[in-house]
Amino acid sequence: MFDDLYGELIIDHSKRPRNCRAMNDANHRADGHNTLCGDKLRLYIKLEDERVTDASFEGSGCAISTAAASLMTETLKGKTRAEALMLLETFHAVLTTDTPVRRDLGKLVVFCGVREYPARVKCATLAWHTLKSALATTIESTDLVAAEPYTPVLVTTE
Numbered sequence: 001m002f003d004d005l006y007g008e009l010i011i012d013h014s015k016r017p018r019n020c021r022a023m024n025d026a027n028h029r030a031d032g033h034n035t036l037c038g039d040k041l042r043l044y045i046k047l048e049d050e051r052v053t054d055a056s057f058e059g060s061g062c063a064i065s066t067a068a069a070s071l072m073t074e075t076l077k078g079k080t081r082a083e084a085l086m087l088l089e090t091f092h093a094v095l096t097t098d099t100p101v102r103r104d105l106g107k108l109v110v111f112c113g114v115r116e117y118p119a120r121v122k123c124a125t126l127a128w129h130t131l132k133s134a135l136a137t138t139i140e141s142t143d144l145v146a147a148e149p150y151t152p153v154l155v156t157t158e
Contacts, residue, residue, distance in 0.1 A: 009071075009110045014063035019056040019073035026054070029139050032130030034122050039065040043130045045076070052076045052084060062123050064114065069127035071107055081135055088128045095121050 023044035033040045041059030045052060055073040059066075076084055087108075093099040094112055101112045114124045 009107065010063060010067040013067035013070040017057075017066050017070035019070065020058060020066075021056050022058055023054060023056045026056075027138055028134040030130045030134035030137070032059075032126045032133070034061070034065065034126045036119065036122055037062060037065075039123055039126050041065070041069055041127060041130060043069070043073075043127060043134050045131070045134050047081060047135075050081050052079050052081070057127065061126070064111070064120055064123040065126050068111060068124045071110070072127045072131065075106060075108060076131070084131065084135065088132060091128055092125055095124060 022042075023046065026044035026046050028045035028047055029043065031040070031042050039059070039061030041057050041061060044054075044056045046054040055076045057069045057073060059069070061069075075087065079087065087105075090102060091105065091108055091111075094101060094105065095115045101109055103109065105112075111124045114120045
């Protein structure tokens with residue numbers, strides 16, 4: 001029953017992703033690309049006084065990658081930079097090791113079953129690795145205006 005509920009949450013966030021938009025006033029941004037399956041995203045973070053006040057993304061990817069980015073951006077809002085990075089470490093450990101599932105992950109626990117499919121772990125963690133890159137650099141508002149706009153790439157498989 002829980003697997004069904006988790007599956008429904010992933011499907012919902014992949015079909016109707018939250019925070020899927022460009023953010024003109026972001027002060028942190030990074031691009032992520034999963035070369036194994038073609039998932040791509042651009043992550044936008046607005047950090048004020050070391051706290052995430054807004055997070056969004058745009059891109060193209062599989063259901064797991066899109067749902068992970070959507071749930072991540074929801075989860076990050078209100079967290080400090082340190083809390084966001086700690087959440088990244090916890091999430092990654094749960095997906096890549098035998099670390100017991102932690103209930104403090106909230107809705108992110110829906111991805112815990114992904115660790116049974118190693119090829120899909122990269123899909124679920126792409127947004128999180130991109131977050132680490134985004135938080136490591138600061139951009140000026142003029143950089144966003146001058147930056148090349150993000151163009152999603154349609155990837156088809158046969």
